[in-house]
Amino acid sequence: xxxxxxxxxxxxxxxxxxxxxxxxxxxxxxxxxxxxxxxxxxxxxxxxxxxxxxxxxxxxxxxxxxxxxxxxxxxxxxxxxxxxxxxxxxxxxxxxxxxxxxxxxxxxxxxxxxxxxxxxxxxxxxxxxxxxxxxxxxxxxxxxxxxxxxxxxxxxxxxxxxxxxxxxxxxxxxxxxxxxxxxxxxxxxxxxxxxxxxxxxxxxxxxxxxxxxxxxxxxxxxxxxxxxxxxxxxxxxxxxxxxxx
Amino acid sequence: xxxxxxxxxxxxxxxxxxxxxxxxxxxxxxxxxxxxxxxxxxxxxxxxxxxxxxxxxxxxxxxxxxxxxxxxxxxxxxxxxxxxxxxxxxxxxxxxxxxxxxxxxxxxxxxxxxxxxxxxxxxxxxxxxxxxxxxxxxxxxxxxxxxxxxxxxxxxxxxxxxxxxxxxxxxxxxxxxxxxxxxxxxxxxxxxxxxxxxxxxxxxxxxxxxxxxxxxxxxxxxxxxxxxxxxxxxxxxxxxxxxxxxxx
Numbered sequence: 001x002x003x004x005x006x007x008x009x010x011x012x013x014x015x016x017x018x019x020x021x022x023x024x025x026x027x028x029x030x031x032x033x034x035x036x037x038x039x040x041x042x043x044x045x046x047x048x049x050x051x052x053x054x055x056x057x058x059x060x061x062x063x064x065x066x067x068x069x070x071x072x073x074x075x076x077x078x079x080x081x082x083x084x085x086x087x088x089x090x091x092x093x094x095x096x097x098x099x100x101x102x103x104x105x106x107x108x109x110x111x112x113x114x115x116x117x118x119x120x121x122x123x124x125x126x127x128x129x130x131x132x133x134x135x136x137x138x139x140x141x142x143x144x145x146x147x148x149x150x151x152x153x154x155x156x157x158x159x160x161x162x163x164x165x166x167x168x169x170x171x172x173x174x175x176x177x178x179x180x181x182x183x184x185x186x187x188x189x190x191x192x193x194x195x196x197x198x199x200x201x202x203x204x205x206x207x208x209x210x211x212x213x214x215x216x217x218x219x220x221x222x223x224x225x226x227x228x229x230x231x232x233x234x235x236x237x238x239x240x241x242x243x244x245x
Numbered sequence: 246x247x248x249x250x251x252x253x254x255x256x257x258x259x260x261x262x263x264x265x266x267x268x269x270x271x272x273x274x275x276x277x278x279x280x281x282x283x284x285x286x287x288x289x290x291x292x293x294x295x296x297x298x299x300x301x302x303x304x305x306x307x308x309x310x311x312x313x314x315x316x317x318x319x320x321x322x323x324x325x326x327x328x329x330x331x332x333x334x335x336x337x338x339x340x341x342x343x344x345x346x347x348x349x350x351x352x353x354x355x356x357x358x359x360x361x362x363x364x365x366x367x368x369x370x371x372x373x374x375x376x377x378x379x380x381x382x383x384x385x386x387x388x389x390x391x392x393x394x395x396x397x398x399x400x401x402x403x404x405x406x407x408x409x410x411x412x413x414x415x416x417x418x419x420x421x422x423x424x425x426x427x428x429x430x431x432x433x434x435x436x437x438x439x440x441x442x443x444x445x446x447x448x449x450x451x452x453x454x455x456x457x458x459x460x461x462x463x464x465x466x467x468x469x470x471x472x473x474x475x476x477x478x479x480x481x482x483x484x485x486x487x488x489x490x491x492x493x
Contacts, residue, residue, distance in 0.1 A: 015451050015458075020484075091348060092348055097253075098344070102463045103462055103463060104414070104463045196459070199474070202481035206475055
């Protein structure tokens with residue numbers, strides 16, 4: 001007989017619950033990645049549109065709550081993964097002399113590694129475009145940090161020249177290369193994570209499996225192409241600086 | 246056929262083990278993998294050595310007793326149990342690695358034999374129906390949709406061999422646990438206790454020291470009964486429903 005006590009006995013953080021947490025926070029991060037990408041693609045609509053977008057983001061009422069919320073999701077995602085990884089590493093103390101993965105994808109087996117690279121990239125990306133500490137262009141290359149807005153109803157408004165910051169940054173091939181490489185790691189992470197999350201929250205079944213399994217690769221390709229298009233467009237001179245200091 | 250065998254030898258759980266190399270000759274392609282090991286053991290015994298210990302029972306692919314990680318794949322290259330694997334699946338002159346299932350929850354007893362009683366404890370935590378249903382009622386008194394019955398049966402074909410744990414990079418038992426949870430969640434007999442069952446079985450799975458699922462899906466490919474990881478989605482769904490509230 002299964003006693004009631006036994007039936008309701010469950011640890012504070014069951015592995016399945018932790019995994020559901022990873023899936024849901026991962027889903028949240030995917031939504032951010034998509035919003036971030038579509039926001040940034042406005043760079044192709046010209047300096048005024050892009051600078052106004054950047055200005056509005058900077059002056060959003062909920063800027064700090066949004067940043068803190070995003071950071072909390074990011075930290076929760078990593079924290080739960082840390083706990084699960086520790087559980088997994090003690091689950092097999094002695095490895096195999098010979099071990100052949102059967103059908104798992106490379107992306108699925110290297111989630112931790114691609115995740116760590118993404119973390120390092122995010123730190124670099126924040127130092128670069130948010131905090132302006134590394135690889136931030138200066139006036140020696142012709143970069144003017146502030147511009148006067150030209151389009152109504154913001155004519156004369158001083159704004160950060162985000163458009164030129166992007167262009168002058170990616171004109172340095174090393175910087176463009178770092179961004180493109182990072183997107184490859186992000187794409188690999190999304191390739192697995194973008195479909196695995198549906199399995200973890202119990203959405204997959206016989207009928208939906210084929211469709212939902214394609215979401216990850218599709219998402220990976222959209223994000224890879226979308227995000228890489230910006231540094232590549234700069235290197236190909238499709239995007240050019242709007243002003244010189 | 247001639248084979249070079251690299252076999253894990255370990256006297257007991259308390260001493261360190263290692264890979265030993267053996268040669269076997271004149272093996273017919275129609276010899277089963279376990280018969281090939283029997284031949285090796287005869288050879289070892291006649292030379293005064295100790296035979297290689299390995300688990301086996303029915304040798305018909307239905308009991309789930311045989312195990313063996315063969316060249317890095319549970320039960321070897323075919324989708325079947327080790328006992329139903331034949332040497333014709335290998336090339337003459339092949340080197341074959343033979344190792345025990347590797348998991349903290351499956352400690353080595355001797356050589357290739359591991360203790361899989363952790364699975365029994367998971368089943369004991371809720372992998373059954375505790376309701377006394379009395380004597381058998383008329384057939385079809387309780388209608389069950391054919392799809393549900395088939396789905397439950399697919400899950401119920403699990404023989405508890407542990408290949409899923411052995412194949413998983415995380416040594417996770419999710420496919421095994423999900424097979425039982427999904428089986429009982431799809432039939433009315435299991436419905437009454439579905440909430441407690443999933444929580445209790447997952448709890449025991451964690452307590453036994455298995456890893457967590459990262460959806461590699463190598464388990465379903467290694468499963469000799471081809472149980473799908475769709476059942477893991479069912480387990481996750483059952484778990485969420487159990488956490489949110491009663492399902493009945």
